[in-house]
Amino acid sequence: MKRFLNGLVFLFLALSAARVGADVIVDMAQDDFKQATDLYRQGKYKESIDIYEQILSRDMESGPIHYNLGNAYFKNNKLGKTVLEYERALRLTPYDRDVQFNLQHALDTVKGPKIAEKNSWVADTVNRCSFDGIIGLLGWILFLSGSLFVGSYYMRWLPIGRKVLIGISVILILCLMFGLGVKIYLDRGLSVIMSQSDARFEPRKDATTYFTLYEGTEVRVKEEQDGWSKIERMDGKSGWVETGVLEKVDKSKVTM
Amino acid sequence: MNKKITILFFLIVLGIGQLAFAEIKFFAEVDRTTVGLDSAIQLSLTVNGAQNATPVEVKAIDGFDVKYVGPSRRVSIVNGQYSSSITFNYALYPKKVGVFTIPALTADADGKQFSSIPIKVNVQATSAAKPADGGQVKNLEDKIFLAQRFEKNEVYVGEKVKIQIGLFVADLKVGDIEYPKLDAAGINFEDYLEPKQGQQVINGVRYNVVVFERYFYPKKSGTIIFKPATTTCQILIAKSSSNNLQNQFGDVFDQNFMNDFFNLQDKRPITLNSGIINLTVKDLPVQGQPDHFSGAVGKFDFDATVSPTAVKVGDPLTVKMSVTGEGNLRDLKFPEINRFDQFKDYDPTVKIQDNTKSLEQVAIPKDQNIKEFPVLTFSYFDPAIGQYRSITKGPFKLEVTPAEAGDQLKVVEFDKKIKRLEPEKLGEDILFIKEDWGSVHRFGDHFYYHFGFYLLWFLILGVWGSAYYYFFYNERLRTDSKFAKSLKAPRHARQGFAKAMEFLERQKVKEFYDVLFETVALYMVNKFDLPLGEIASVKLNERFKGDTRWQNVSSAVASLFDECDAVRFAQAKIDGHRMREAYIKAEKIIDYLERNY
Numbered sequence: 001m002k003r004f005l006n007g008l009v010f011l012f013l014a015l016s017a018a019r020v021g022a023d024v025i026v027d028m029a030q031d032d033f034k035q036a037t038d039l040y041r042q043g044k045y046k047e048s049i050d051i052y053e054q055i056l057s058r059d060m061e062s063g064p065i066h067y068n069l070g071n072a073y074f075k076n077n078k079l080g081k082t083v084l085e086y087e088r089a090l091r092l093t094p095y096d097r098d099v100q101f102n103l104q105h106a107l108d109t110v111k112g113p114k115i116a117e118k119n120s121w122v123a124d125t126v127n128r129c130s131f132d133g134i135i136g137l138l139g140w141i142l143f144l145s146g147s148l149f150v151g152s153y154y155m156r157w158l159p160i161g162r163k164v165l166i167g168i169s170v171i172l173i174l175c176l177m178f179g180l181g182v183k184i185y186l187d188r189g190l191s192v193i194m195s196q197s198d199a200r201f202e203p204r205k206d207a208t209t210y211f212t213l214y215e216g217t218e219v220r221v222k223e224e225q226d227g228w229s230k231i232e233r234m235d236g237k238s239g240w241v242e243t244g245v246l247e248k249v250d251k252s253k254v255t256m
Numbered sequence: 257m258n259k260k261i262t263i264l265f266f267l268i269v270l271g272i273g274q275l276a277f278a279e280i281k282f283f284a285e286v287d288r289t290t291v292g293l294d295s296a297i298q299l300s301l302t303v304n305g306a307q308n309a310t311p312v313e314v315k316a317i318d319g320f321d322v323k324y325v326g327p328s329r330r331v332s333i334v335n336g337q338y339s340s341s342i343t344f345n346y347a348l349y350p351k352k353v354g355v356f357t358i359p360a361l362t363a364d365a366d367g368k369q370f371s372s373i374p375i376k377v378n379v380q381a382t383s384a385a386k387p388a389d390g391g392q393v394k395n396l397e398d399k400i401f402l403a404q405r406f407e408k409n410e411v412y413v414g415e416k417v418k419i420q421i422g423l424f425v426a427d428l429k430v431g432d433i434e435y436p437k438l439d440a441a442g443i444n445f446e447d448y449l450e451p452k453q454g455q456q457v458i459n460g461v462r463y464n465v466v467v468f469e470r471y472f473y474p475k476k477s478g479t480i481i482f483k484p485a486t487t488t489c490q491i492l493i494a495k496s497s498s499n500n501l502q503n504q505f506g507d508v509f510d511q512n513f514m515n516d517f518f519n520l521q522d523k524r525p526i527t528l529n530s531g532i533i534n535l536t537v538k539d540l541p542v543q544g545q546p547d548h549f550s551g552a553v554g555k556f557d558f559d560a561t562v563s564p565t566a567v568k569v570g571d572p573l574t575v576k577m578s579v580t581g582e583g584n585l586r587d588l589k590f591p592e593i594n595r596f597d598q599f600k601d602y603d604p605t606v607k608i609q610d611n612t613k614s615l616e617q618v619a620i621p622k623d624q625n626i627k628e629f630p631v632l633t634f635s636y637f638d639p640a641i642g643q644y645r646s647i648t649k650g651p652f653k654l655e656v657t658p659a660e661a662g663d664q665l666k667v668v669e670f671d672k673k674i675k676r677l678e679p680e681k682l683g684e685d686i687l688f689i690k691e692d693w694g695s696v697h698r699f700g701d702h703f704y705y706h707f708g709f710y711l712l713w714f715l716i717l718g719v720w721g722s723a724y725y726y727f728f729y730n731e732r733l734r735t736d737s738k739f740a741k742s743l744k745a746p747r748h749a750r751q752g753f754a755k756a757m758e759f760l761e762r763q764k765v766k767e768f769y770d771v772l773f774e775t776v777a778l779y780m781v782n783k784f785d786l787p788l789g790e791i792a793s794v795k796l797n798e799r800f801k802g803d804t805r806w807q808n809v810s811s812a813v814a815s816l817f818d819e820c821d822a823v824r825f826a827q828a829k830i831d832g833h834r835m836r837e838a839y840i841k842a843e844k845i846i847d848y849l850e851r852n853y
Contacts, residue, residue, distance in 0.1 A: 146720050154727060
């Protein structure tokens with residue numbers, strides 16, 4: 001019994017310590033964020049980039065951190081990193097008009113032919129939502145539908161009312177699941193070119209150049225093979241580039 | 257020697273018992289032979305001494321409505337003679353005055369047919385205790401009937417008419433009366449008014465009268481046929497005080513128990529139809545019809561105001577009109593102000609409250625030369641005098657002044673003379689950084705990765721499931737009486753056993769066996785939704801014939817019931833040990849039935 005109680009006390013202290021430790025890390029990160037913002041305000045972009053990157057290296061992220069870092073990279077003439085950070089900010093805060101505006105401005109300054117992504121209205125709509133947002137909405141619809149369905153018996157709905165409810169719920173849920181699928185497809189493999197590079201017909205250095213990719217150009221990685229990635233430009237043209245010249249927006253699959 | 261004599265005595269007694277058991281009798285009896293139209297008699301068809309008797313079916317008897325009440329069973333042991341009988345009870349509700357005969361009825365018992373003797377019943381206008389007021393009432397239709405009539409039989413199209421539907425009742429108690437249903441084409445009905453009650457003497461009979469009234473408006477001319485109005489109600493029948501069923505079981509079961517089983521409060525549902533009546537509807541006269549007559553029929557007063565009286569061009573005026581009186585307020589129309597060209601008008605707001613219909617409309621003067629708001633004339637047809645009448649209000653003096661500069665209404669359009677501006681040159685750069693670091697979370701952390709998210713859904717599903725189950729459980733309890741009774745069966749049995757244990761400990765033999773029998777019998781009644789008359793081992797064996805589960809327990813049930821009957825009716829001597837065995841046996845029976853059914 002005594003051992004059990006000791007174990008409980010230890011567990012409590014360990015959890016408390018972990019909690020306190022987590023709070024300390026968050027406080028430190030917040031101080032760093034303020035410091036980086038001050039440096040940016042003073043025009044010290046390089047220093048502010050170092051501190052923003054330091055925050056991200058602690059496995060913490062938010063829309064504004066990526067957004068500010070993107071701004072700092074832009075001011076530091078790192079267009080590839082700029083677009084990359086804005087895209088990452090947009091995934092967390094898809095409704096943020098500042099991010100949308102700055103991303104568009106950054107893409108406008110990318111060299112080479114202006115290539116607009118030809119998206120359907122479905123893709124445009126889905127792009128305005130975050131992945132978590134769609135799942136959250138799905139959860140709410142499931143919750144409301146289920147509660148209304150059960151409540152309909154108590155409220156003495158007619159069977160036709162219940163059928164209409166089920167019909168509407170199923171349609172909404174199918175739409176959201178379709179949207180989720182589209183979101184996964186659109187986000188998968190989205191990458192940004194970090195330095196000017198040629199896209200070739202084959203994954204070899206001596207292969208024929210098909211087109212040139214400039215820093216900041218957005219592409220989708222379709223395939224990877226021995227240090228080479230098969231990419232697709234937003235106008236649909238595909239070619240092979242060395243994997244080192246691009247960085248994926250999805251941070252968990254970043255290949256450096 | 258004494259022992260041999262005793263055995264011989266019992267053999268003789270049993271032999272007589274067997275003889276008595278074999279003698280089958282069937283007879284019909286009524287609780288009285290004279291009955292009033294406001295009452296009912298009980299017809300009892302009894303089969304005596306039969307092992308198996310099929311229920312006697314009585315389909316129709318001249319002069320009566322027949323309603324089956326249920327069976328009852330009687331077991332008696334008098335001087336060692338065992339006899340059993342089953343009685344099928346019917347309630348007979350008289351329909352008319354006269355002498356009627358309940359014909360000879362037949363019963364099948366132990367494979368043979370038996371007939372009863374016909375019975376004559378004298379049906380009087382009312383019960384002897386409540387003499388009528390001297391009028392002649394021949395049948396039930398004279399005691400309760402429905403009649404409808406109009407205030408006027410000749411009306412104009414659109415006129416407000418009242419219809420009265422009277423429910424006449426003499427020497428009867430009536431409840432659950434529904435509002436009468438009316439059937440006529442080409443009519444706009446209003447809702448029913450509060451019903452009125454009173455009394456009326458017709459042909460020397462005093463009737464209690466409930467009068468239902470509602471207004472209506474004929475929409476077309478010609479003869480409108482009002483088909484019979486219909487209503488339903490319940491006649492509360494005074495039951496006979498000599499209730500055989502109650503007497504039979506009164507010793508064993510309390511009054512509430514009997515009420516629950518046989519519903520002693522008797523109601524006789526009845527549907528009543530009135531006669532057909534016709535209404536003559538005339539067209540409104542064409543001669544003398546005013547120009548702006550808009551269909552108002554009745555007796556009305558009209559009023560109108562315009563405010564404010566001093567306005568600028570473009571400022572709103574409020575025109576208020578009201579019509580008060582009796583008539584088709586819902587359909588009448590106010591004088592239209594959109595025909596006045598000098599004013600711009602907006603959609604009006606119309607309200608009806610009690611006997612007044614009012615209108616409020618905004619009108620805007622377009623011109624500073626306007627000196628007055630024109631005359632407003634309301635015309636209606638007065639059916640009382642058969643003439644049109646018109647009420648005029650106005651003109652209303654107005655002081656309209658020009659609108660101030662800037663307030664005047666202008667048509668806005670693009671001025672072609674104004675030069676287009678050169679495109680503005682805007683700077684291009686990114687927007688500034690954010691001061692707030694927003695909602696920070698660990699990289700790759702999502703709410704659906706957390707255990708709490710799934711725990712929450714688990715709880716939600718649990719709540720849904722519980723609510724869904726609870727609803728259907730309650731619905732089944734409410735609608736499925738068999739299910740509800742079977743649920744309460746073990747609870748009642750537990751209470752019965754507790755009571756029996758008390759009597760067992762106090763060595764009260766008769767009370768113990770009474771309670772024990774009642775507990776097992778009630779358990780079976782509730783568990784299997786059986787009528788009380790079937791709670792006998794023979795009947796139960798017949799009912800569960802071929803059911804192997806029942807065969808395992810049938811002998812125990814039969815011996816327990818025999819032991820109970822022996823103590824309850826034959827005063828058999830039983831010791832405490834035997835009582836305890838009976839108690840355990842009863843518990844085992846119920847336990848077995850609970851596990852297997």
